[in-house]
Amino acid sequence: MQQRTITLFGLILAGFALRIYYLTTTHPFFDEYTTVLAARQIIETGWPVLPSGLFYEHGLLATYVIAPFTALFSHQPLASWQPAHWGLMLSRWPSVLISTLTIPFIYFVGQKTDMANPLAKNAALLAAGLFAFSPEGMVWGGRARMYALATLLVLVTVYLAYRGTIYPYRAAFRWGALLALLAALLTQLGALMLIPPLIIAMLVNSFSHNRPRQTTTRLWFLQKTVLLEGLALAAIVALAVFVKRLGRPIGFDSLATGESHSLLPELINTIRYQTAVSFTLDETIKFLSRQFGVPHHLWLTLATITGAGLGLILLAIITYHRSTIPASSLQSARRSANQNPVSNPPISQSPNPAASLRTGLHSPFSILYSPFFTPLNLFLWLTFGLIILEMVTLLDPFRRNPRYLVMMLPLFYLIAAYALFNGVIIVQQTIAHAQRPAFAFYSAIALLILFTSLNLGDLRLALITPEPAYEDAFAKIYADWQPGDTLLTMNTPAAGLYLGQVDGFTIQNDAQQFLLNADTQPVDRWLGAPWIGSAAAFNTALNNSPRTWFVTDTIRQPVYFRGDWQAILSTQMEQVWAGDNALLYRTRPDRTPLPTQPDTMVNANFDHTITLTGYALTAPPAADTPSQLNLVLFWQPLNTIATDYTTFLHLRTAKGDTVAQRDSQPLAGAYPTSQWQPGETIIDPLTLPLPNDLPAGTYQLYTGLYRLDTLARLPVTDDVSGENAISLGEIRLP
Known part of the structure; x- marks a missing residue:
């Protein structure tokens, strides 16, 4: 108990330190500028309505959580916080704190499979450690975005839903799950993927988790309150989708315009535009390799599959032995186990196979002492597995981004930890020295060290792969800004934060996803800057100003700009600064302006x-x-x-x-x-x-x-x- 408590405290501190290190040493992620801009708007108006007029619903709840931290610097003079690199970093603190809090909550959920079983506690400790040292946990736990909060809320939702489907089926847990789900949907609408798998897991769990024979309590889905719960779920989904629709997804008009239809079709279309029944083996393999094929997840995934296979073999063996034992012997074994419970009786020392059965035998999935054979593990497998199935079959290929699985990672780490402990069980049953109580604890530590070591390369890569240093580029412009200058960039939120203005939104390829009023007077979604979408328009903008600044980065420049743009850039502008993938250009003082139309x-x-x-x-x-x-x-x-x-x-x-x-x-x-x-x-x-x-x-x-x-x-x-x-x-x- 004391060892686990001290270790858990150490994991919390280590995870916190890792996230703080990421917070203080990396440049803001491209989308962080948008979140902070929305948080600043909340401070000023109470609503995340961007200067373009767009209601920024993406990560709504997280943005409100971030807003108080943004208030600490957003109204200070730019010169006082901009060069210090600390201004925007304050907005990252909520993610750090929430992600750190998720570490002990994973342990809390994991050990709830069986409070009396030390193996479950040690497996939960392993799962918490895997998240603490996870590269994704560090990155998204150190950014001013919504994923840290969404991760915690998804785990809370799953846990409360599970508790609400086991005897005595307390409705309070299910209502709590609904509230947590609402918060998750208002944080990241991608949590919609959780709903169908969660309902299926709840139904299966009700049948797999036996009730006392003499009880008159109905299963949860047969109780009168389930109708109200269903209506509440429908209302929650409708509210979340309505909020999403307020943000004008790509291709949608504002609800305030006459182009919009009645509300119900609009809500349905808001979901439909993100879904597509599509399955191809190549796309599925590509998606799975992006999530589970990265080095730090590859070995863990292979070990999880191996551990699950061992568990199924153990299940088959025990089931076979159980079928060969007379019913009277089983009843005697149960009575003996109930009268003389032990923490972890080794199979090798049992007088007969019946003695290896789990005490109480309250569920057909609780046959061994491994946490793998618990209702919670089945619940997690169903939920996580069906989410993966949804993503590869029902989600639009454009939306199949591993980023949306980040909020499901605690489920994966719990599944992995439970499966890995099947190997610990086998070692305990075959080696006498391993039957000591401390063996399971040290096994968890050893497994954590092993997989953390395999993580080190990806952790280092996440830390040394810089996001473009836009804040440094805009600091350079701020220091050299002259009256009459104009600014062109794709990162208009950063320009709005650091300079308070932008004169053109520059992008050639795939621009529609970033535009409002695309068919009339297209502007960017964030600041409402006019769209400059062609090399000819770019050239015109350069000719209309005595001096123009252009800010881009090495990552997006070859993706969103074609060669004709690059040619004008190289002949009409000069690169005056570059740092950590950010590029800063200024019009050449001796340039010969290119004509915008033929003579x-x-x-x-x-x-x-x-x-x-x-x-x-x-x-x-x-x-x-x-x-x-x-x-x-x-x-x-x-x-x-x-x-x-x-x-x-x-x-x-x-x-x-x-x-x-x-x-x-x-x-x-x-x-x-x-x-x-x-x-x-x-x-x-x-x-x-x-x-x-x-x-x-x-x-x-x-x-x-x-x-x-x-x-x-x-x-x-x-x-x-x-x-x-x-x-x-x-x-x-x-």
Whole structure:
């Protein structure tokens, strides 16, 4: 008892220290800025309504918990908290405290399988330790997000639901489970996945957990209160989905607009858009490997499966022996066990197999002293297993993110600990020295050390893999900000927190999920900044301001921005700072602005695949001997392009002799034609080197596209050149 108490206290301190270390040494996660922005809005208005007008329901309850900590710094002058790295970190404290509290609660739940069984207590200690040193527990327990609170609430819900389905079926436990479920749904709507598995587990548990024979108490689902409980469950789900709908999920209009339909269909559609009956083996394997194939879970999963297999073998053996023993012997063994209970009678020392049966024999699943053979373990297996089944069959593939399983991790660790103790049982029954009472405790410690050692690589990876240092990037801007400057970024919540403004929300790919009013005047969901979604719009924004800042990161830049954006970025801006994956750009002071539209229209069609809209000279040829010709081509793809074409640019004399030429892929190879999106405009700046001895005069400029592997040119519709080339007109060189 004292050993376990001291060890549990040590695990709590170790888990707390690990989360504090993560809190103080890592940059904020991208979504943390949104949570803190919503918490700041709660402080100012009482509601998490963001500057864009969006009701930020995601993690609603957690945001209210975080808000008081946010109040400690959010109204201080930026200069006083921003450079110190501590301002935003205060908002992480609720997650640290809640995640730390989850450690002893896992132990409390785990040892409740059988208060008199020391094996259950030691297995619960192992489960608590697995969570304390879990990389996911550390990461989400150190971030200002909702997952730490959701994890605790899910565990509370499962425990209370279990207690409400065992004799004497106290309704108070089930009502408590409903309240905990409501809190969980208002924290993370993904907890909806818990409801069907939990109901099935509750029904199965009622049949598997026997009642006293003489009792007149009805099973919980046959009691009168179950109707009220069912209505309460329906109301809870409706309320949670309604709150989600207030937040305007992707593709939904505001409930206040005339476009919205009646409330019930809206609630149904809110759930439907996240679900899809879909199962493929490849997707399932990919999902399971992302959750259970990572190193720290792989070995634990394999050990859990092995331990469960051992448990089933033990169950089969004991069941077989039980079937060979006369009923009178079983009754005698029960009476003897009830009169002379022992803490853990070894099978090897039992006078007959009946003596190895569990005292009381109150459940067909409580055959051995291992906590694996308890109703709670079956309850956990059903709940967790059916959640996994739901995720791989009923959830939209886009939603199959292991992040949503984080709040179910305590269930997994309890299942794993119970299964691992089947091995401890076997050792105890085969080795005399292992039958000492302290053996189970030291086995739990040894198993914890083993699996924590296997965790170390992932723990270290979580600590050294930095989130982009946006707070440092915005601190640089804050220190060098000048009147008239503009700011463009994808991380508008961080800009709102650190600078109080943002002039454009920049993203090219997959932008719809981040936009409001996508069909009219699209703005970002958080600050309501206008969407800048193309390289042409990006170029226009740069031209409209004397100095522009652009903040991005190495993780999202190649995902959300295409090559034409990168080309404008490299020619029009300079990188002035980089740190921990964050990138800070500023417009070049000596840049030549790129035109936003052609000066000369061409409208040439290349095989109904690409249109050359026109071109513009970015600078007239120098008065004296010019060394180069600068121009910009404006392309527009009409269809998806499978081939990477090369652009040729020829300067010819009146006789047709080529005196200068350039061949290159569009945007210097940064954005090949196979990546072009139909309907977009590609701004392609080109520099044509000129010979030093080129005479003054009038020249013809030709361009076109060809395949580099075959040198075959892309046909020009209605070609008049005879060579599948487009004449751009005359160029006068001084």
